[in-house]
Amino acid sequence: MSSTNAKIDFPPQNVRKYLEPGPVVLISSQWQEEHDIMTLGWHTIMEFSPSLVGCMISAMNHSHQLIRASGECVINLPTADLVDKVVAIGNSSGTRIDKFSANQLTAAAASKVQAPLIEECYANFECRLYDDALVENYNFFIFEVVKAHICRQPEYPQTLHYTGDGIFTLAGDQHLDKSADFRPEML
Amino acid sequence: MSSTNAKIDFPPQNVRKYLEPGPVVLISSQWQEEHDIMTLGWHTIMEFSPSLVGCMISAMNHSHQLIRASGECVINLPTADLVDKVVAIGNSSGTRIDKFSANQLTAAAASKVQAPLIEECYANFECRLYDDALVENYNFFIFEVVKAHICRQPEYPQTLHYTGDGIFTLAGDQHLDKSADFRPEML
Numbered sequence: 001m002s003s004t005n006a007k008i009d010f011p012p013q014n015v016r017k018y019l020e021p022g023p024v025v026l027i028s029s030q031w032q033e034e035h036d037i038m039t040l041g042w043h044t045i046m047e048f049s050p051s052l053v054g055c056m057i058s059a060m061n062h063s064h065q066l067i068r069a070s071g072e073c074v075i076n077l078p079t080a081d082l083v084d085k086v087v088a089i090g091n092s093s094g095t096r097i098d099k100f101s102a103n104q105l106t107a108a109a110a111s112k113v114q115a116p117l118i119e120e121c122y123a124n125f126e127c128r129l130y131d132d133a134l135v136e137n138y139n140f141f142i143f144e145v146v147k148a149h150i151c152r153q154p155e156y157p158q159t160l161h162y163t164g165d166g167i168f169t170l171a172g173d174q175h176l177d178k179s180a181d182f183r184p185e186m187l
Numbered sequence: 188m189s190s191t192n193a194k195i196d197f198p199p200q201n202v203r204k205y206l207e208p209g210p211v212v213l214i215s216s217q218w219q220e221e222h223d224i225m226t227l228g229w230h231t232i233m234e235f236s237p238s239l240v241g242c243m244i245s246a247m248n249h250s251h252q253l254i255r256a257s258g259e260c261v262i263n264l265p266t267a268d269l270v271d272k273v274v275a276i277g278n279s280s281g282t283r284i285d286k287f288s289a290n291q292l293t294a295a296a297a298s299k300v301q302a303p304l305i306e307e308c309y310a311n312f313e314c315r316l317y318d319d320a321l322v323e324n325y326n327f328f329i330f331e332v333v334k335a336h337i338c339r340q341p342e343y344p345q346t347l348h349y350t351g352d353g354i355f356t357l358a359g360d361q362h363l364d365k366s367a368d369f370r371p372e373m374l
Contacts, residue, residue, distance in 0.1 A: 014351070020228045021348035021356055022209010041207045044231035046243055046325060054241065054327070056233055080363070087368045134321065138233060140241070142325075156350070161208035161358050163343070164201070166366025166374050169208055171348050171358035176267070179353025181274045187353050 010148040012051035018077055018123055020045050021171055023159035024086060026076040029066040030115040036094035038063040039086055041162040051145040052130060059139055062094035071129040072113040076121035080158040080170050112147045122157045123150040197335040199238035205264055205310055207232050208358055210346035211273060213263040216253040217302040223281035225250040226273055228349040238332040239317060246326055249281035258316040259300040263308035267345040267357050299334045309344045310337040
């Protein structure tokens with residue numbers, strides 16, 4: 001991220017704009033002196049306000065422990081040009097390496113959580129654990145986005161969407177504006 | 188859907204291929220003599236096997252009642268060329284109209300559930316309610332995909348991904364095959 005593309009605040013209740021399309025995200029977490037990054041494609045918006053996002057975070061993942069212990073994380077949105085770092089993060093373990101330095105990513109200070117932002121990502125959504133009712137049975141965490149940062153441009157970044165088998169599809173280049181066909185209250 | 192593109196069975200444990208990228212889907216449901224269709228962008232894969240999908244289905248939606256009563260639904264995957272029907276379905280109420288006839292869509296018989304398949308969609312995933320623990324508090328339904336049907340081609344359909352404000356982004360045309368960079372057990 002260059003200094004000409006510094007981030008701006010974004011309303012947490014509007015993060016559906018970037019998460020509802022279903023991109024691969026990077027989850028960063030911190031507990032005491034340990035931090036980690038993991039890739040995630042299993043997430044869904046659950047509410048506008050409070051801004052809730054549900055995430056499946058396998059207990060096999062080192063990040064799971066850090067997030068349970070701290071009750072916090074950051075959801076970072078990588079653009080498609082970061083695909084090699086996304087793949088490297090998804091294919092390594094945070095118990096063995098520092099995923100920031102191994103992938104030449106910059107940990108920046110968040111505003112409301114201890115977990116670091118990944119500066120090179122298009123957007124960073126600071127999250128607090130909101131409900132752990134399904135963590136024990138499903139590894140399903142319900143987070144509240146308490147602070148959101150996005151790049152000034154472009155409005156719609158090109159994002160990675162995982163189909164399995166090592167294959168990503170891309171979204172963000174083509175758009176259909178159907179707003180004229182919506183009832184105002186449905187927009 | 189033309190007769191030359193008849194559907195084939197697809198392994199339910201592999202539906203992540205089509206749902207993990209985050210497309211808008213159409214949920215069809217049936218209870219006694221009533222059926223309905225709704226649009227949905229708030230969903231996530233939760234497990235490969237059993238094949239679990241979590242869906243946020245607002246209690247404001249007529250479909251919510253049919254799905255709670257029947258414990259079943261079908262997740263249908265529309266391609267981008269169906270965008271006008273998707274928008275019309277999302278902007279009308281099933282308490283007032285029959286969404287199949289109003290949108291010239293064909294209800295086909297499912298194998299394992301009473302809810303109808305939408306024949307014109309690329310894929311149809313028959314679902315049974317698996318866990319309703321979060322329905323009361325969040326309108327979050329955990330379904331098991333018990334039978335899956337997909338079109339023979341193309342392998343990767345062009346799909347709609349909703350960003351809010353009446354604007355969809357498209358995915359499915361461009362792919363990155365990074366399988367060579369994956370550890371075999373991570374594919």
